[in-house]
Structure formats: C-alpha cells, structure tokens
C-alpha cells in the first residue's frame with residue numbers, strides 16, 4: 001500500500017466535536033456508523049445512487065458513502081440523529097413524515113429527511129415539482145413517494161409559520 | 167363473523183407507533199448490530215455463468231492482513247453442510263467444483279474488518295474452465311441442449327399439467343380464439359436494506375444466535391438448524407428492524423448458512439452485510455415467465471375457456487419457494503381472474519438456467535397472470551367489436567355467484583368485482599374518454615386508457631392437503647398486572663406497520679387504549695411459531711390470531727370481573743380500561759385491579775381458574791381469501807421518443823375491513839410505483855453467455871419521485887369471513903398495475919395497432935413498436 005494508511009481527523013457532528021484516527025480510504029459513512037456510533041445514516045448501495053447515506057456537511061447534502069472521512073476534516077456535519085431540536089422533540093419534517101405515513105420500512109427515511117432539510121434551506125416554499133426533483137436522488141422502494149412529497153409540503157408550510165426555523 | 171363491534175381504533179388513520187424510532191435514526195437493522203470483536207465476511211463469487219473450477223487456492227488470502235479464515239465449498243461438503251431447496255433437495259452453500267451462475271458464492275473470507283475481507287477475496291486464486299451457458303429457457307428445452315448443471319439429468323426441473331376433458335370441445339365451439347405469447351422480464355425486488363446476518367456461537371452450550379434481515383424468523387431458525395445439524399431449541403433467530411423485503415427476504419440463502427457455520431467453527435461473532443452489487447446477483451430474481459396463452463370466446467363476448475403453457479427459467483437451483491413453481495402454479499389457479507370461464511388448462515415447465523435462482527417478489531404470480539388475463543380480454547373485445555368495459559362486466563363473477571367455485575378448484579369468497587370496475591371506470595372518465603382521446607389526437611397527442619380488474623388470492627391457509635406454506639399464524643396476548651397488554655405474533659414487519667395495526671385490533675377487543683398495547687415479533691425465543699410475512703396475509707391471519715387470542719383473554723377478564731363484581735358476565739361491559747356493570751358505571755373494576763388479582767391473589771380468583779392473564783391462538787384461515795379491485799390509468803405516449811407519462815391513476819381496492827386506511831393506501835401507492843418500475847424501468851437482463859447487465863442501481867432503474875404518478879385511492883369494503891373481516895392486500899397493486907399500464911400504452915398506440923409481447927416498455931421498445939407499425943391506420 002502506498003502512502004499513509006491512517007490519519008487523524010476532527011469534525012463536529014450534530015454539534016459535538018469528534019476526533020479519531022481513520023483509515024484514509026474509509027468513507028465518511030463508515031466512520032459515522034462504526035467509529036462515531038451514529039447508525040442512523042444508512043447504506044443502501046455504497047455507490048452513490050440511492051441517497052440513503054445523505055448527511056449534511058457544512059450545510060450541504062452529501063452522499064457520505066462517496067466522501068472520504070478525511071475530506072470531512074474540520075467540517076460541521078449534521079446527521080438524522082441531530083435533526084430534532086431536542087430530546088423527546090421532533091423536527092417539523094420528522095413530524096410531517098409521521099403525519100403523512102411517509103415511511104414504511106424506514107430505511108430510506110434518514111436520507112430523505114436530510115435531503116428535504118437541504119431543499120427547504122434553499123427553497124423554503126418549494127413547488128411540488130421542485131420537491132420531486134430534489135428527492136429524485138433518494139430512492140424509496142416502499143412508499144411510492146406520494147406521501148413523502150406531501151410531508152415535505154406540509155413541513156414547508158409549518159416551518160414558514162415558525163419563522164423559517166430549520 | 168367479525169369480533170369487532172363498534173370499534174374505536176380499527177378503521178382509524180392512526181399514526182404508526184414504530185415511526186419515531188425510524189424518524190430519529192434509532193431504527194436498528196442488522197448492519198447496526200456489532201458485538202465487540204465481530205468478524206466480517208466477504209464472499210468470492212463466480213464471474214462465469216457456467217464453469218468448472220479447476221483450481222482453488224485460498225493460501226494467499228489466508229496470509230493477508232487481518233484475515234482469520236477462508237471457508238471453501240470443500241470444507242462445507244466435508245462437514246455435510248447443505249440447506250434444503252425445493253422438495254427438500256439439498257443445495258451446497260458454496261460451489262465445490264462447478265459454478266452455475268454469475269454471483270454463485272465459492273468461498274468466504276473472514277477478517278477483522280469488512281475492508282480486509284474484501285481485499286483478501288481478490289487474492290484467492292481460482293482457475294475456471296468455462297462451460298456452455300444456458301440462458302434462454304426455450305432453447306434449454308430443445309432436444310440436445312447443453313445442461314445448465316452437469317449433475318442434472320435434464321434441464322426440466324419442474325413439470326405440471328392439467329387439461330380438463332371438456333376444454334378441446336370449448337375451443338372447437340368458440341367463435342373466436344385469441345392467442346398471444348406474453349413474456350415478462352427478469353426483475354429483482356431490491357429492498358433498500360440489503361440482506362445481512364450476524365451469527366454468534368456459545369461454545370460448550372452449543373447455542374447459535376442469529377440476527378438476520380428476514381421475513382420469517384422461524385423459517386430461518388429451522389433452515390439453519392437443519393443445515394448445521396443443530397437442534398431447533400439451540401438456534402435462536404432474532405429479526406430486528408428490516409428495511410424492506412418484498413418477498414426476497416423470505417427463506418434461507420447460502421450466505422446465511424456459511425456465516426452461521428463460520429460462527430460455530432470460529433466461536434466468534436461473524437457478520438456479513440451484502441453490498442448492492444452482490445445483492446443484484448445474489449438476491450432471488452423474479453418474474454421472467456413465458457405464457458403462451460389462448461382464450462376461447464363466443465361472438466357475444468362470452469368467455470369460455472383459457473389455456474396457458476408456461477415456461478419459467480428457475481435459474482441455477484430450484485429453491486424452496488422457487489418462482490418457477492409459485493409464479494406458475496398459483497397463476498394457474500387464478501388465470502381467469504375475476505371472470506367466469508368453463509375450463510382452464512395449463513402446462514408448466516420449470517427449466518434450469520445459468521442465472522440467479524428465481525424466488526419470490528411481491529405479487530409473485532400476479533403481474534404476469536393479470537397481464538395474460540386482461541391482455542387476452544382486451545384483444546378479444548377489439549376483435550369482436552365489443553366495449554371492453556362492458557365485456558368485462560358481462561363475464562365477471564357477480565354478487566349472486568359467491569361463493570364462486572372456479573373450474574380451477576379454488577373458491578372465491580364475496581367481493582365487489584363489478585362495482586369496483588364500474589367505480590374505477592367512472593372515476594377515470596371512461597365514458598367520455600373516446601372524445602378526450604380524439605381531442606388529444608387533434609392536437610397531435612397520443613393518449614390511452616388502461617384498465618385492470620383484479621383478484622388477489624391472499625391469506626393462504628391450508629390451500630393444499632399438505633400445504634408447502636405454514637397454514638396458520640399465531641398470537642399470544644398477555645395482559646400484564648398493570649392492565650397493559652403485550653402481544654407476541656408470528657408475523658414479521660419489514661415496513662407493513664404491524665406494531666400499529668395489530669395493536670389497533672387488540673385494543674378494540676380488550677377495551678383498552680391503543681397506547682396500552684405493545685406488539686412484538688421476530689425473536690424465536692419469544693414469538694410463537696408461524697409462517698412469517700408473505701403472500702398478503704399478515705393482517706388477516708396474524709391479525710386474526712391476535713383477535714382470537716384477545717377474545718379468549720377478554721372472556722377470562724370478564725369472568726374474573728364477574729366474580730369480583732358479583733354480576734353475571736352478560737351484564738358486564740368492557741371499555742376504557744375497566745369492566746363495569748351495564749347501566750351502573752359506579753360498579754366497576756379496572757383492568758389494573760383485575761391484573762393484580764389475577765397475578766397476586768389466588769383467593770379472589772373464581773374457584774378453579776388458572777392464575778394470570780394470557781391467551782393464545784393459532785388461527786387457520788380459509789384456504790384463500792380474495793381481495794379484489796380495479797386499476798384505471800390514462801397515459802400519454804410521446805411518439806418521437808417513446809416515453810410514457812402517466813396522466814392520472816385511479817385504484818379501487820376492496821380488502822374487506824380496513825384496519826388502518828393510511829397503511830392500506832401506503833401499500834397501494836408503493837405497489838403502483840413498483841408497477842411503474844416493472845413496466846417501464848427495471849430490467850435484470852442477461853447476455854447470451856449469462857452475464858448480468860444490471861449490477862448497480864445505475865443500471866437497474868428503480869422508480870424515482872419524478873417517475874411515479876399521483877394515485878387516487880378509493881375503497882369498497884366487502885368483509886371476509888375471517889375474525890376481523892379483513893383481506894390481504896399488500897401485493898394487489900403490484901398484481902394489477904402492470905396490466906393497467908401496458909393496456910393504457912397499447913390504447914394510446916391504437917392508431918398503430920400495437921400490442922406488446924415483451925417487457926419492459928422502455929422508450930426504445932415503444933418507439934420501435936411505433937416504427938414497426940407501418941403507418942397510422
């Protein structure tokens with residue numbers, strides 16, 4: 001093997017600092033799941049298509065199966081575990097997904113939520129077509145998407161009512 | 167007869183109790199379990215469709231960094247480790263000297279990390295001598311065709327035939343015979359969570375514990391026990407959260423056996439989680455059937471008889487639950503669908519091929535058989551110049567015909583066949599559609615309307631004298647000393663929401679709040695034996711068992727209350743967490759008080775009554791319970807590109823009592839999306855030499871948010887005779903959607919006279935069909 005095999009990285013996950021030694025070839029998803037212990041980020045394909053592994057890196061949606069952990073050095077990372085405003089509370093997106101039966105097996109759900117979060121940051125009042133386009137990078141095999149799209153619509157309305165809190 | 171009178175929770179759109187953990191990233195799937203010291207497995211798989219292994223040297227891999235062991239087929243063979251395929255035929259988990267499909271596992275590397283295991287797989291030295299690959303099932307049937315497996319006597323691995331005496335006569339008397347070959351393509355279910363298994367072994371005690379992503383905990387337990395020569399009591403299977411199944415996680419896989427064996431050999435926790443590329447070639451494939459069908463009609467549209475010759479490429483092995491058997495045999499039982507015919511004949515050949523084994527995927531028989539059923543009828547209506555809705559109505563089983571004894575021997579329980587067709591036709595705008603279509607044509611647009619009336623045989627019970635599937639489901643309902651309720655069921659959830667729906671049922675029977683009922687499943691150490699989740703039967707059969715057990719428990723609760731209140735049982739009513747004397751609400755005893763007596767105070771129990779509050783049931787349903795309904799859809803075809811857009815989609819569903827309409831509609835909309843995938847997007851193709859074309863999600867196109875239509879769901883409710891009046895429906899949308907969509911595209915292309923014999927209807931295939939049809943008529 002050429003070059004260094006391991007490196008120390010430090011980043012912030014859901015507001016808490018994390019520091020550790022990782023293999024330079026390890027994906028951010030593997031490090032989040034195995035080293036940080038946050039298994040809410042799921043792996044559905046490991047080749048960048050399904051979106052189940054989507055997390056926010058410095059506010060932008062990223063497929064954590066395609067990003068190396070070392071690339072996240074110094075970054076602010078948000079995963080599904082950090083979405084809710086507090087313990088025993090849900091984010092309006094989570095609440096809306098619940099209300100609309102927008103999940104069945106729940107495996108795609110974390111990635112859907114993170115992508116929807118990024119969408120609503122950029123387009124606080126998205127059209128239906130915008131929602132469909134944004135969510136087209138996340139595959140759900142269970143729901144047929146209809147309820148997910150409706151949930152994002154509801155969350156947008158609620159969040160607008162709450163002063164755009166995300 | 168329904169045990170649910172005046173339900174409070176059944177029928178309500180209650181939010182699911184399982185959702186908060188999924189929404190907050192606290193779901194726990196197999197991959198999320200990792201005991202300290204867990205070892206990881208990666209498999210070496212065949213790159214050839216058919217070859218002899220002339221050399222296999224694990225040495226270089228064994229010496230690689232982090233590697234603990236390399237397992238080969240020889241070792242498993244020496245230990246006589248095999249699992250049972252169709253009719254108990256043994257299957258070797260790892261190939262020994264002959265590989266039979268691309269993806270066939272050959273060896274397993276165990277290492278400290280998955281990365282190390284994957285690296286080491288590359289180091290195993292293997293030499294192959296390629297053999298002729300058998301891919302096309304019709305060619306495989308030909309005289310002198312090469313064998314897909316050199317140990318097999320013939321490529322035919324399953325044959326069944328039934329031609330009733332009167333069928334020739336009916337075809338002779340017919341005014342019209344419609345013949346068509348319908349060929350479905352190969353698909354695979356692709357649950358978003360790949361398969362996975364974690365096995366741990368307690369030495370000396372000899373206890374195997376497995377955490378597996380499975381639809382059937384007890385089946386996996388018994389399959390592993392048999393394969394590994396362990397007693398069933400020494401194997402415990404725990405199914406955690408499961409990220410979708412759709413049939414593909416039912417049954418046992420070679421990787422399950424190899425990983426469990428490795429745990430026993432190494433005395434360590436051993437784990438394997440499939441990556442997507444290996445999932446595409448190692449998860450069961452599905453469909454891929456050929457139906458050479460013919461149907462006989464009278465001039466007035468009367469449907470007389472249907473004959474179908476079915477050929478199914480089973481793949482390299484006949485699995486227990488092989489689609490070569492289930493797709494065809496179940497299909498043969500319901501070929502006429504909701505229509506009355508006088509005779510049904512069929513011939514089935516299952517054929518070995520050098521492709522991934524065929525197993526089950528949502529709808530199993532349905533997408534193909536409903537296409538045959540509706541496709542033949544559409545062609546007949548066109549030839550006879552009859553209205554296609556009228557011709558359907560004319561031939562449908564009517565209210566007064568129920569219970570309807572089909573010539574295939576199955577009995578249809580009451581449904582709403584004509585009503586659902588009429589409702590769907592009305593809602594989609596059938597009466598006005600000729601005008602709409604002509605109007606669109608004037609604007610140069612091609613639009614078409616498709617209809618698929620369907621029946622779905624659900625909730626299998628004893629559907630054969632010695633049924634190949636568990637003919638019942640089980641439930642244990644326990645009221646705790648607090649008066650709260652714990653339910654253990656034998657059915658599993660991989661997205662269906664059993665924790666919610668079964669709680670709704672039990673809460674209504676026991677008169678407690680929905681939130682006071684917890685539903686558990688998936689752990690063979692706690693859950694009663696049953697058949698797991700398959701064939702659209704969990705709520706009817708598993709829910710039926712829960713209802714029966716809860717009803718027995720209610721009787722006991724009432725008997726204790728009667729004793730405590732000194733009132734006759736007939737004078738008591740249960741509700742709001744208490745039992746009270748009717749009309750005298752002050753004379754009441756809470757369920758908590760009853761619980762305290764039942765668990766702690768023998769002296770206050772009715773004389774002779776057993777302590778505790780627990781009841782169980784094994785509910786055997788009728789052989790089949792038929793749900794029904796109708797899909798109607800309007801599509802637009804772009805003649806320049808061959809692309810199809812769904813403009814509107816209506817589903818009428820009759821699944822009897824609906825426990826939770828949100829969940830019913832979730833199943834419908836999800837099923838329609840899979841139907842869109844099946845017809846337009848997904849294809850697991852093979853080259854002539856047996857190389858799979860679609861091994862990533864870039865090649866195998868699953869439907870995306872931008873591909874699926876908005877579906878309008880309408881409901882009719884014809885209750886079944888099961889305890890809650892429910893009927894299964896989890897597969898129905900997948901049963902009907904393909905036929906409706908194909909019919910709509912054909913209707914849009916009616917100016918060109920196009921009929922499709924093959925799927926999927928990719929833009930290319932649609933465009934070519936338009937080009938091939940000379941000119942608009």
Ligand code: FES
Nearest residue numbers: 045046050051065
């Ligand atoms: S797991 Fe990263 S995109 Fe599928």
Ligand code: FES
Nearest residue numbers: 104108140141142
């Ligand atoms: S809820 Fe199962 S994949 Fe989306």
